[in-house]
Amino acid sequence: MDVHHGMTGITADQLKQAHDADLAIQGEEQVTFEQAWADPDSGLVYCLSEAPDADAVQRIHQRAGHPADEIHPVPLTI
Amino acid sequence: MDVHHGMTGITADQLKQAHDADLAIQGEEQVTFEQAWADPDSGLVYCLSEAPDADAVQRIHQRAGHPADEIHPVPLTI
Numbered sequence: 823m824d825v826h827h828g829m830t831g832i833t834a835d836q837l838k839q840a841h842d843a844d845l846a847i848q849g850e851e852q853v854t855f856e857q858a859w860a861d862p863d864s865g866l867v868y869c870l871s872e873a874p875d876a877d878a879v880q881r882i883h884q885r886a887g888h889p890a891d892e893i894h895p896v897p898l899t900i
Numbered sequence: 901m902d903v904h905h906g907m908t909g910i911t912a913d914q915l916k917q918a919h920d921a922d923l924a925i926q927g928e929e930q931v932t933f934e935q936a937w938a939d940p941d942s943g944l945v946y947c948l949s950e951a952p953d954a955d956a957v958q959r960i961h962q963r964a965g966h967p968a969d970e971i972h973p974v975p976l977t978i
Contacts, residue, residue, distance in 0.1 A: 823937055823939075823946055832976065833976075834976050834978075837976050837978050838978055841978050857977065857978065858977065858978050859901055859948070859974035859976065859977045860974060860975075860976035860977070861901075861972040861973055861974050861975070861976075862975070862976065863973070864972050866901075866972050868901055868946070868974070870937070894939040894942050894944050895939055895941070896937035896938060896939050896946070897938075897939070897940070898910065898911075898912050898915050898937065898938035898939075898940065899935065899936065899937045899938070900912075900915050900916055900919045900935065900936050
């Protein structure tokens with residue numbers, strides 16, 4: 823799970839564009855972005871992915887132009 | 901999306917117990933907890949739910965014994 827800060831006012835179109843930019847190159851790092859959720863009021867965006875490690879996620883996000891502010895492996899899920 | 905802090909060392913069993921405690925009473929507030937992800941190292945737990953509002957989510961989490969530290973509506977998803 824990674825978190826982006828400061829995305830206040832993000833629109834559905836902007837979220838889709840950012841997500842599509844990740845999807846376009848994610849295979850180069852064996853990352854699969856599964857879902858993203860955004861709160862335009864607080865400017866927080868959460869992205870869930872399957873990935874070899876946090877660094878691979880960050881490399882994709884950086885190359886797509888939106889580095890994450892936090893990345894937390896979430897080995898437990900229910 | 902709500903976030904719990906300080907859950908360092910949480911186990912799969914503890915995550916399931918906490919989630920089950922939410923599920924047992926969620927209907928009383930028209931909340932549906934969909935999924936939860938935990939990082940035992942950082943102690944962060946993320947919960948995704950459908951709910952009338954953030955207060956309804958917090959009432960369920962409080963009654964279940966684990967109030968959230970942050971609750972962010974995520975009207976945008978992809």
